[in-house]
Amino acid sequence: MIFLMDLQVMLLDVVYFILRNSLRVVLRPRTKSIEGELVLITGSGGGLGRVFAQEFTKQGADVVLWDINGAANEQTAALVRDMGGKAFAYSVDVTQRADVYRTAEMVRKDLGRDVTILVNNAGVVAGRRLLDCPDEVVEKTLKVNCHALFWQTVKAFLPQMKAQNHGHIVTIASVLGLFSTACVEDYCASKFAAVGFHESLAHELLTEDLDGVKTTLVCPYIVDTGMFEGCKIRKEAEMILPPLQPQYCVEQAMNAILIDQPLVCIPRMTYIPYLSRLLPWESNSVVYRFLGSDKCMYPFIDT
Numbered sequence: 001m002i003f004l005m006d007l008q009v010m011l012l013d014v015v016y017f018i019l020r021n022s023l024r025v026v027l028r029p030r031t032k033s034i035e036g037e038l039v040l041i042t043g044s045g046g047g048l049g050r051v052f053a054q055e056f057t058k059q060g061a062d063v064v065l066w067d068i069n070g071a072a073n074e075q076t077a078a079l080v081r082d083m084g085g086k087a088f089a090y091s092v093d094v095t096q097r098a099d100v101y102r103t104a105e106m107v108r109k110d111l112g113r114d115v116t117i118l119v120n121n122a123g124v125v126a127g128r129r130l131l132d133c134p135d136e137v138v139e140k141t142l143k144v145n146c147h148a149l150f151w152q153t154v155k156a157f158l159p160q161m162k163a164q165n166h167g168h169i170v171t172i173a174s175v176l177g178l179f180s181t182a183c184v185e186d187y188c189a190s191k192f193a194a195v196g197f198h199e200s201l202a203h204e205l206l207t208e209d210l211d212g213v214k215t216t217l218v219c220p221y222i223v224d225t226g227m228f229e230g231c232k233i234r235k236e237a238e239m240i241l242p243p244l245q246p247q248y249c250v251e252q253a254m255n256a257i258l259i260d261q262p263l264v265c266i267p268r269m270t271y272i273p274y275l276s277r278l279l280p281w282e283s284n285s286v287v288y289r290f291l292g293s294d295k296c297m298y299p300f301i302d303t
């Protein structure tokens with residue numbers, strides 16, 4: 001009897017969430033205020049990280065900026081201060097566990113408060129054919145894009161968020177963490193791992209009833225930051241699915257964060273190849289070939 005009642009409640013919940021999320025496409029839900037929150041952004045020295053710093057500042061949050069490139073990071077901090085915001089820049093190599101823990105402690109001491117929003121954004125890609133790629137380069141991709149998530153999130157900042165049942169963990173993964181293509185083995189492996197890490201953590205928080213600690217997984221398509229310079233699909237397909245502008249990508253991610261959306265693929269059209277993973281492998285391959293997405297990385301790895 002209890003089983004049947006649980007089943008009924010579960011089915012009603014499933015339908016409710018499908019309807020709610022479909023409605024969210026047309027009716028924008030209320031966004032939360034993050035004024036005064038302390039946001040830590042990794043990889044803030046350029047690309048998406050820099051735009052995130054500016055967008056969080058516009059929302060009234062203070063930003064802690066972590067990047068391996070001290071000079072570039074200081075430039076981001078200066079841009080934030082020009083906007084009237086508060087920025088605190090630290091040079092950190094997120095692959096170095098000890099460096100991460102030491103800097104996390106320094107942030108706590110310097111600012112006297114805890115990070116409440118963590119944006120795991122730093123990322124790298126080898127950009128070489130697997131057999132031409134030195135082991136250390138493969139290892140670096142996995143360390144930056146995946147291992148670092150453990151040090152930053154679990155060890156350095158999550159304990160305080162859990163203790164206060166307040167916070168938000170944002171993982172900047174990629175559509176290449178949901179489906180793959182040729183010649184980016186290091187990157188896909190690391191981003192699929194990042195997605196797995198993020199989702200498992202999100203489940204863990206839910207099972208512990210820590211509903212004040214939110215999670216958002218961001219999966220963008222190609223963004224024009226230079227990281228994937230040259231990556232291209234078929235011309236005709238590119239007219240429908242052009243590379244994203246960094247500003248647009250970050251605005252979409254911010255919308256998702258501010259409404260506590262658990263997953264966002266940018267643009268929405270990229271949910272389609274994610275779902276089509278259920279089709280036979282061969283069917284997907286012919287679609288890839290037709291769209292030129294099987295060899296989309298060739299111009300990138302050859303540059």
Ligand SMILES: NC(=O)C1=CN([C@@H]2O[C@H](COP(=O)(O)OP(=O)(O)OC[C@H]3O[C@@H](n4cnc5c(N)ncnc54)[C@H](OP(=O)(O)O)[C@@H]3O)[C@@H](O)[C@H]2O)C=CC1
Pocket residue numbers: 042043044045046047048049066067068069072092093094095120121122123124144172173174175219220221222223224225226227228
């Ligand atoms: N660009 C794209 O097409 C897409 C990107 N993404 C993801 O978005 C995120 C941001 O990418 P994007 O802005 O394009 O990349 P960028 O290369 O422009 O920026 C990444 C930043 O991370 C820094 N960084 C690299 N390694 C470390 C490290 N060990 N410790 C600290 N900081 C480090 C880089 O410093 P330095 O420059 O000195 O290396 C750089 O400032 C990444 O996770 C990426 O995988 C997702 C989908 C598409």
Ligand SMILES: CC1=C(/C=C/C(C)=C/C=C/C(C)=C/C=O)C(C)(C)CCC1
Pocket residue numbers: 173174175176179180181220221222223228231232233237241270273287288291293294296
């Ligand atoms: C594979 C594939 C596609 C192309 C994807 C590309 C080109 C993704 C590039 C992503 C990047 C560069 C992510 C960085 O993190 C389509 C056309 C969507 C549809 C079919 C499957």
